[in-house]
Amino acid sequence: MMKPTDTKNPNYYHKVVDCQWACPAHTPVPEYIRLIAQRKYTEAYMINWESNVFPGVLGRTCDRPCEPACRRVRVEEEPVAICRLKRAAADNKSDVSSLLPEIPSKKNGKKIALIGGGPASLTVARDLMPLGYDCTVYEKDPKAGGLMRTNIPSFRLPVGVIDEEVDRILDFGVVRKFNEEVKSLKSIIEQDYDAIFIGTGAPKGKDLDIPGREEASSNIHVGIDWLTSVAFKHVDKIGKKVVVIGGGNTAMDCCRTSLRLGGKDVKVTVRSPKADMKASDWEIEEAELEGIPIFDNHSPKEFVHENGKLKGVLFEKMEAKYKDGNRKLIPTGETIFFECDDVLLAIGQENAFPWIERDIGIEFNQWNQPEVNKVTFQSTLPRVFFGGDAAWGPENIIWAVAHGHQAAISIDHFCNNKDLEDRPSPLTNLVSQKMGIHEWSYPNDISNSDRFAVPHAEKELSLTDLNMEVELGYDEKLAFEEAQRCLNCDIQTVFSESLCIECDACVDICPIDCINFTQNDTEENLRKKLTVPALNLSQDILVSDNLKTGRVMVKDEDMCLHCGLCAERCPTGAWDMQKFTYIEAHADKSSIFEYVE
Amino acid sequence: MTYIKKPIFRHPSLPTNEIGLTYRDYEGVVSTLCAGCGHDSITASIIDACYELSLPAHKIAKLSGIGCSSKTPNYFLNNAHGFNSVHGRMPSVATGANLANRDLVYIGVSGDGDTASIGLGQYCHAIRRQLNLTYICENNGTYGLTKGQFSATNDKESKNKKGLDNPFGAIDLAIMAIELGAGFVARSFSGDKEQLVPLLKSALQYNGFSFIDVISPCVTFNNHGYSTKSYDYIREHRSLFGELDFIPEEETINTSYAEGETVTIKLHNGNDISFKKLGADHDPTDPHKVLNTLRNNRSDGKVTTGLLYVDPDKSDLHDTLNTSSKPLNSLSMNDLCPGGEELEEINNQFR
Numbered sequence: 040m041m042k043p044t045d046t047k048n049p050n051y052y053h054k055v056v057d058c059q060w061a062c063p064a065h066t067p068v069p070e071y072i073r074l075i076a077q078r079k080y081t082e083a084y085m086i087n088w089e090s091n092v093f094p095g096v097l098g099r100t101c102d103r104p105c106e107p108a109c110r111r112v113r114v115e116e117e118p119v120a121i122c123r124l125k126r127a128a129a130d131n132k133s134d135v136s137s138l139l140p141e142i143p144s145k146k147n148g149k150k151i152a153l154i155g156g157g158p159a160s161l162t163v164a165r166d167l168m169p170l171g172y173d174c175t176v177y178e179k180d181p182k183a184g185g186l187m188r189t190n191i192p193s194f195r196l197p198v199g200v201i202d203e204e205v206d207r208i209l210d211f212g213v214v215r216k217f218n219e220e221v222k223s224l225k226s227i228i229e230q231d232y233d234a235i236f237i238g239t240g241a242p243k244g245k246d247l248d249i250p251g252r253e254e255a256s257s258n259i260h261v262g263i264d265w266l267t268s269v270a271f272k273h274v275d276k277i278g279k280k281v282v283v284i285g286g287g288n289t290a291m292d293c294c295r296t297s298l299r300l301g302g303k304d305v306k307v308t309v310r311s312p313k314a315d316m317k318a319s320d321w322e323i324e325e326a327e328l329e330g331i332p333i334f335d336n337h338s339p340k341e342f343v344h345e346n347g348k349l350k351g352v353l354f355e356k357m358e359a360k361y362k363d364g365n366r367k368l369i370p371t372g373e374t375i376f377f378e379c380d381d382v383l384l385a386i387g388q389e390n391a392f393p394w395i396e397r398d399i400g401i402e403f404n405q406w407n408q409p410e411v412n413k414v415t416f417q418s419t420l421p422r423v424f425f426g427g428d429a430a431w432g433p434e435n436i437i438w439a440v441a442h443g444h445q446a447a448i449s450i451d452h453f454c455n456n457k458d459l460e461d462r463p464s465p466l467t468n469l470v471s472q473k474m475g476i477h478e479w480s481y482p483n484d485i486s487n488s489d490r491f492a493v494p495h496a497e498k499e500l501s502l503t504d505l506n507m508e509v510e511l512g513y514d515e516k517l518a519f520e521e522a523q524r525c526l527n528c529d530i531q532t533v534f535s536e537s538l539c540i541e542c543d544a545c546v547d548i549c550p551i552d553c554i555n556f557t558q559n560d561t562e563e564n565l566r567k568k569l570t571v572p573a574l575n576l577s578q579d580i581l582v583s584d585n586l587k588t589g590r591v592m593v594k595d596e597d598m599c600l601h602c603g604l605c606a607e608r609c610p611t612g613a614w615d616m617q618k619f620t621y622i623e624a625h626a627d628k629s630s631i632f633e634y635v636e
Numbered sequence: 637m638t639y640i641k642k643p644i645f646r647h648p649s650l651p652t653n654e655i656g657l658t659y660r661d662y663e664g665v666v667s668t669l670c671a672g673c674g675h676d677s678i679t680a681s682i683i684d685a686c687y688e689l690s691l692p693a694h695k696i697a698k699l700s701g702i703g704c705s706s707k708t709p710n711y712f713l714n715n716a717h718g719f720n721s722v723h724g725r726m727p728s729v730a731t732g733a734n735l736a737n738r739d740l741v742y743i744g745v746s747g748d749g750d751t752a753s754i755g756l757g758q759y760c761h762a763i764r765r766q767l768n769l770t771y772i773c774e775n776n777g778t779y780g781l782t783k784g785q786f787s788a789t790n791d792k793e794s795k796n797k798k799g800l801d802n803p804f805g806a807i808d809l810a811i812m813a814i815e816l817g818a819g820f821v822a823r824s825f826s827g828d829k830e831q832l833v834p835l836l837k838s839a840l841q842y843n844g845f846s847f848i849d850v851i852s853p854c855v856t857f858n859n860h861g862y863s864t865k866s867y868d869y870i871r872e873h874r875s876l877f878g879e880l881d882f883i884p885e886e887e888t889i890n891t892s893y894a895e896g897e898t899v900t901i902k903l904h905n906g907n908d909i910s911f912k913k914l915g916a917d918h919d920p921t922d923p924h925k926v927l928n929t930l931r932n933n934r935s936d937g938k939v940t941t942g943l944l945y946v947d948p949d950k951s952d953l954h955d956t957l958n959t960s961s962k963p964l965n966s967l968s969m970n971d972l973c974p975g976g977e978e979l980e981e982i983n984n985q986f987r
Contacts, residue, residue: 114645477638484640540867542672542855543827547680550643550660552650571647588871598647607638610672610855 040559041591043584046533049467052619054579055596056529058121061108063441065465065623066090068105068121069529073481075128076522078515083128085138089630090623091440092162092208095200096187098126099510102319102435110526113575113598114551117490119524120513127518129200140169140629142211147171149454152232153213154221157185158436159238159427161208162443163450166626168211170451176213177227179220180271183209185240186428187436189267190289192296193506224395224423234422234450238443241390241428247284251342251349255382258349259342262293262385269296269505278380280304282352284339285385286316291326293383298329299505306377308337308352310368312359325509328495329502337375338368342382351378390429408432415459416446424450447626463624472530472616473606479616481530483603486523493517527601531619534592536583538613541590545605545614546570553595554605559585565593573597637668654690662687664711669704674826674852674867675774679711681829682743682772685836686713689884697733697740701726701755704781705747705774705852724755727762730769731953737963738954741840742769749779752788752807759809763816763845768952770839771847773809774826776854777865784857794864797857810944811930813847814923819950820846823877823941825870826853834909835943837882843904844952851939864939875933877942878920879912901948911943920946 046052054060058068067086074083087094101122109118149172153160156178164174176183184205187196209215221227227235244261246252252259258278262285268274281297283290286309297305307326309316313335316323327333337354344350356373359366392409395401400420402410409418411425418425426442428434452459472479494511501507513521545554552570559565559582566573566580573580573595583592606614622630642663650658662683667676686696693715700706702723709718717740721729726744734742751759751773762769777790784797791806813821820842824832832850839846851870853859859866864873883900884907899911901921911920917929926945933940953959960967 114648485643487644540672540855540859541827542674542853542867543677543680543829544672547676548638548642548666550645551647553647571649574649587868600643600645602640602643604638604640604642604666608667608671608676610670 041562041565041582044579044581046581049465049621051579052467052469052531053621055531055599056619056621057108057110058105059529059621061104062090063104063438064091064444065621066105067529067621069525069527070620071128072119072121072124072522072525073527075124076482076519078131080128080131081133081135081138084132085135087125087128088135089625091437092165092443093158093187093204093436093440094125095129095204096196097436098122098124098129099196099200100187100191101125101437104437110528110598111524114600115489120490120493120521123493123510123513124518124521127513127515130512131515131518139207140627142168143171145171146173149173149233150175150231151450152177152227152230152235154224154227154235154237155185155239155427155429156180156183156217157238157240157427157439158187159240159429159439159443159446160185160236161205162440163236163238163426163447164211164213165208166444166447167450168208168213169627169629172454174213175216175232176209177219177221178215178217180267181218183215183217185238186263189270190263190292192266192269192292194295194299194501194504194509195292197506197508222394224401225399228399228422232422233454234424236424236426236446236450237429238425238427238439239390239392239429241388241433243389243391244384245387245389247339247384247386249339249341251344254347255342255344255349257347258380259382259384262289262383263388265383266292266296269300274300276301278302280379281306281381281383282377282379283307283383283385284352285309285387286311286318286335287385287387288318288322289388290383290385291318291322293385294326294331295329296505297381297383298331298502305331306379307331307333308339308354308377309333309335310338310357311366312336315359315366329498336368338370340374343376349380349382351376352382388433390432414445414462415449416442417449417453417459421453444623444625448624451626465624466620466622466630468620469531469533469617470620472618477607479530479603481527481616481618482523483527483530483601483616485526485600485602486520488520488524490524491517491521529619529621530601530603530616532581532594532599532601532603532605533615533617534581534583534594535613535615536586536592538611539583539586539592540611540613541586541588542610544608544610548604548608550602550604551598551600553597553599555593555595556586556590557593558589559591566595569593569595571595638666640666642666653687655692657687657690659683659687662693662713664709664714667708667711669707670780670854670856672855673704674776674850674854675705675708676711677826677829678772678774678832678850678852679708681826681832681836683712684829684833685840688833689837689840691741691840695740696743698743698745699726699730699733700745701747701750703747703750703779704776704854705745706750708774709743709745724750724753724758726750726755727758727767727769727771731762731765731767734767734769734953735959737965738768738959739963743840744769744771746771746773748773748775748777748787748789748809752809756788756807760812760816763813763818763847765953766817766819766844766950766956768844768954769846770836770842771845772836773847773849774852775809775849775865776852776858777806777863778854778858780854780857784854790858791864795862797860799862808930808934810847810849811927814927814945818847818945819844819947821945822847822943823849823851823939825851825874825941827867827870828941831876831880831941834880834882838880838903838909838943841882841903841905841907842946844950851941870939873937873939875938875940876914877929877940877944878914878918880943881910881912883908883910901946903948909943909946920944
């Protein structure tokens with residue numbers, strides 16, 4: 040017998056909001072999408088800013104874990120364009136300065152060093168500055184932003200967008216130590232910082248040690264270093280024929296940048312089959328739209344050169360064999376030669392800590408990675424915290440932000456002698472959306488449209504200008520239309536068994552057949568005997584207490600459209616549509632929600 | 637009233653029937669009745685029955701009179717033929733339609749006012765004629781559309797919402813149907829689809845007049861504590877008369893009932909219905925016993941539901957009148973005008 044579902048547990052309804060649940064920073068997605076539809080771009084932007092700090096950047100570059108999670112994928116083909124809607128909020132917002140947290144002029148006397156000026160460190164600064172902390176950022180490059188600035192080309196992410204969102208935090212009064220590469224952690228520890236946060240990313244691009252690498256090195260470049268040089272204008276051209284080795288997003292950025300710096304014949308090669316490439320589907324699509332061919336199952340064997348002058352790369356064709364879910368790449372013996380002037384290596388990156396002395400109390404594991412607590416982000420030296428790619432290797436911007444928020448909580452607890460394991464609870468709320476007999480304060484008449492494509496700049500123009508943004512973003516009308524596709528999964532179907540008269544009205548109206556009245560049973564059996572069996576085990580079922588007839592109400596959350604028809608057809612109000620607000624706890628407790636609501 | 641259209645999205649794992657449709661292809665527009673109205677559950681049951689029988693909508697005609705019940709044909713089978721007639725006159729229109737085209741499946745939806753008051757004469761004569769029609773009376777004992785006056789099926793002991801007594805006794809439409817010679821008579825409850833859907837399927841497949849009296853609580857005017865047609869009252873006072881299962885021709889009978897308890901009744905078109913007896917006096921083919929049981933239960937304060945009476949061998953109106961075996965609209969000129977020689981022969985008979 041299943042017990043009635045405990046909807047008081049904040050995770051129950053949070054899980055129903057699939058996009059927010061999937062977002063590492065738990066951004067309240069449906070809430071900001073509704074604000075976009077109301078043309079409240081500034082509010083939509085600020086809700087984002089509070090959760091993910093870089094909405095303009097992420098609206099263009101996020102890895103979007105929210106989109107595969109989007110419920111829309113389960114009832115039709117394409118998710119809501121959550122990421123690009125975020126950009127629409129950023130593009131159309133007005134001045135936000137009055138909405139930013141106040142920075143106390145009287146400091147709390149605690150000093151924090153942030154090493155590396157990327158998204159993780161900046162998020163820590165964003166959360167600690169409003170509390171009166173004195174934060175100092177050490178950055179080896181002349182400007183802060185980390186990989187957002189150095190690794191993402193400006194045709195995907197204009198410099199102005201980075202400057203705006205990075206400077207907003209720096210202008211809270213963060214002390215800037217730029218062009219200062221930290222060569223010894225000891226030297227920092229010896230200063231009077233109360234806590235040190237290491238957010239140095241994964242700046243070391245992997246090399247490829249095959250014959251010819253050393254001899255032809257002047258024309259073989261490590262992708263992320265090369266992209267950094269392009270970002271800081273140290274490099275402005277490349278050979279006509281370019282081979283990019285690697286199948287991740289960096290490879291996609293390298294090949295598309297090459298096209299804009301004079302590459303005419305640019306190829307991408309990957310060892311694995313194309314379906315296994317690490318790059319996001321949309322990044323691959325963009326590269327292919329620009330006419331870049333991708334050669335899969337190509338394993339590099341040798342850099343061919345004549346007296347140190349690179350001539351090309353020799354590949355061996357591979358074949359993927361699958362056995363018991365494991366993939367094996369088997370060499371076929373067939374070789375292929377690609378002529379080229381330059382090679383860009385984009386075969387992965389890792390974090391590296393040659394600058395951390397091994398005798399200062401920070402323990403490293405067998406893979407030479409620091410031991411970092413998964414919850415508190417604290418290292419074995421209590422004063423030192425890690426976050427972003429520096430903590431556990433390459434992830435992405437949104438994870439770095441999520442780490443930063445958590446590390447800031449830990450640092451705040453640490454500086455106030457509070458237990459680091461005692462994490463603050465999220466703020467949750469559940470409010471009825473009923474406005475009239477059949478009126479709700481959210482748009483329940485959802486759009487049936489397919490996903491709207493984001494307009495692109497003309498290829499002929501964008502391919503000749505490194506700084507011309509390829510994607511133009513949604514205009515207001517498109518943003519509205521796309522926003523209407525959102526199913527409002529944060530508007531929960533709340534059931535009160537004491538009011539139910541078991542008239543079946545909700546069962547009859549439900550367009551997706553997720554509501555059932557049946558005899559209670561084990562979860563396994565209940566799932567099987569629903570009108571449409573609830574076979575997606577990653578989605579919960581909502582089970583009520585016993586009803587008058589001895590049955591229980593069982594609702595499969597999997598496909599629910601949140602259309603509110605069950606509540607509209609309910610004669611007694613046993614069903615109600617209630618907005619579930621979930622605000623992740625941050626060190627800085629001021630919230631834009633008070634302003635928005 | 638719900639203003640939005642029902643979303644077109646459906647569960648991707650929704651099953652389809654023999655003609656490749658999901659039950660959602662049998663829907664109509666969103667109901668404008670009060671939220672929680674029993675009629676909407678009957679609508680859903682009609683949708684389920686037609687879906688499960690794999691009936692093509694364009695071979696169905698849905699007809700109704702006036703009242704809350706008579707609005708409901710708009711809420712199912714959007715692609716079927718339909719006629720919303722004058723108050724109480726659905727049987728006449730159905731008779732005309734049926735005589736013109738015998739190939740359609742006829743569903744008549746009526747209410748207790750439309751049937752037991754203004755249309756009582758029509759109701760009686762449709763039964764007497766053995767019209768091949770599934771007549772559904774959505775019976776809530778009240779005039780909901782005119783703010784809750786007693787209807788002719790409201791029990792004498794059932795007060796109105798404000799506590800006023802009902803001065804008159806109730807007409808029992810099911811007993812009446814059996815008395816008048818209907819071939820298929822059932823009673824059910826809108827809150828029990830497990831019972832209602834097989835009854836509807838059997839009725840739709842029955843060749844002749846089939847009547848289902850469906851108790852359908854009016855949540856607005858007749859679902860209160862002293863009503864005898866409320867959800868709670870029916871659930872507490874229901875007496876099940878057998879258990880019915882509809883078995884399509886293709887499926888072999890496979891029931892787990894003990895021998896002797898189950899009666900299999902063959903319908904004209906080859907389908908079977910299996911009837912599981914729940915009591916010793918349950919024999920749906922003996923009208924005298926059935927009427928006795930109904931009257932006894934009634935005096936015990938019980939509401940008898942289930943398949944009450946069936947006569948699989950009754951002939952229908954077309955057989956009685958020896959009408960054309962084809963629908964009139966499919967008759968060719970040659971069928972309709974047999975020519976001079978035939979005419980001469982007919983004329984000669986009168987010379």
